[in-house]
Amino acid sequence: MIRILIVEDSQVIALLLKAIFEAESDMQVVGHAKNGREGVQLAHELKPDLITMDIRMPEMDGFEATRMIMANDPAPVVVISSGVDDEELQTTFRAIEEGALSVIEKPPGFAHPDFEVVRRELVETVRAMAEVKVIRRRSLSRTTGTGSYALTMQQPAKDYELVAIGCSTGGPQVLQKMLSLLPADFPVPVVVTQHISKGFIGGLVSWLAGNTTLKIKQAEQGEQLQAATVYFAPDDQHLQVIRRGSKLVVKLSADAPENGFRPSASVMLKSVATACASRAVGVLLTGMGVDGADGLLALRQAGGHTLVQDQESAVVYGMPGAAIALDAVDQVVAMDGMATYLCRVVGK
Incomplete structure (x- = not known):
């Protein structure tokens, strides 16, 4: 009970x-x-x-x-x-x-x-x-480094042009810590689909903007993605990435929910797999459900580099665990090591 x-x-x-x-x-x-x-x-x-x-x-x-x-x-x-x-x-x-x-x-x-x-x-x-039995302030901190899973890591190509992140429950805390540790000149854009109740995404963006030197904003239809900028899917719209020539551009849509969600991390990651293939890094952080797992698999099959948060530091391990079950993951990374890992992978 x-x-x-x-x-x-x-x-x-x-x-x-x-x-x-x-x-x-x-x-x-x-x-x-x-x-x-x-x-x-x-x-x-x-x-x-x-x-x-x-x-x-x-x-x-x-x-x-x-x-x-x-x-x-x-x-x-x-x-x-x-x-x-x-x-x-x-x-x-x-x-x-x-x-x-x-x-x-x-x-x-x-x-x-x-x-x-x-x-x-x-x-x-x-x-x-209620299953998270002991929660303390800053309790998610763990030893910096990768998780304990014995997964094969592909050799990063060092020429990535985008990082795509999906998260749900517990995501805001992880995003705050991770984004606060990324440098102001992070060399690629970041797109994020965060499951959150309608009406709260603007508050999340404002809060995160006060915790990082990166530019944080809600994605807008047709805008060109820029380095050192984090783009969040708006309320009730899928965030997709499409290519126009050499540029990556935002496409927002009100297509049907996927895995029960709009915005959906799977929709975003599948679009990234199509637009960027081997030149993207996909990340799934803490969250309930399975959204994002099949999208991460699509990105891995396209040659992209895929990682998930480790179980020890995740509030809920639904999304990362589902991706592991699909064999969609190259590397498991602890929350405290995520920013360092991303900087190393993209060559910063």
Whole structure:
């Protein structure tokens, strides 16, 4: 049974969350805190398996509550935020920085047409995060280097023109660390598909931009990819890479979801395999599900270099594990070694 503590100042939202969780046979709500201060206290008293955390609350906000919980009574924290304005989005991602695992939009009412989609995402995220038993601030840090898998590494060609990254749950923390360590003159563009609730990609981009010397932006239709720039797939659009002469260009589309996602890491990686073949590096980081695995395989079969985050440093090993199962991976790399590895591979 997953024992859940709800930290939420709205009684209506708290009751809705309680109804959603307790409709699941393996979930039980053991407490409700009406502000961050109560949340810190109940986290200490109840020792829940997982905490859902509102951001904007009286007395103590969700960022400060997450910081204190992770310092004193570590537990998996899932931020549930409306993401209505820049201030709340910034606080949301500061909570991620302090150790919260994921951010989910607040569920609408039962009659809302998006209710079932949001409900399913919330339940699946809570179920996966509850398996992460010990979470501490900065706990994902590991010894720099590659993972322990005995995979054959192809010899990098040193003339790569693109890095493509797919990630889901736990991805923002890894991206923050990795991108902050890449140099301002990183010699190739980076494209990223990050699964995140609708409305939060702008906040993620803004937060990451404050943590790196690289340029971070949402991809725009038809723009030419530039070195030292990181392009994120926008809300509800696949990010694909196409070639126009010697230039790599963004193509955005609202084609059907793949592996249940739009944007899909598989769609992005398959386009990179077509456009770049052996001149691209593909990366899958922590995340639920299998999205990206077949795309990474397509890139490897096209001659590209493929790598995944190691299991020890990943919050959820669904996406990297699925790629390994498909024999789509050249190298497994620990989170702390990812930036160094990429710099070495692209010749920086």
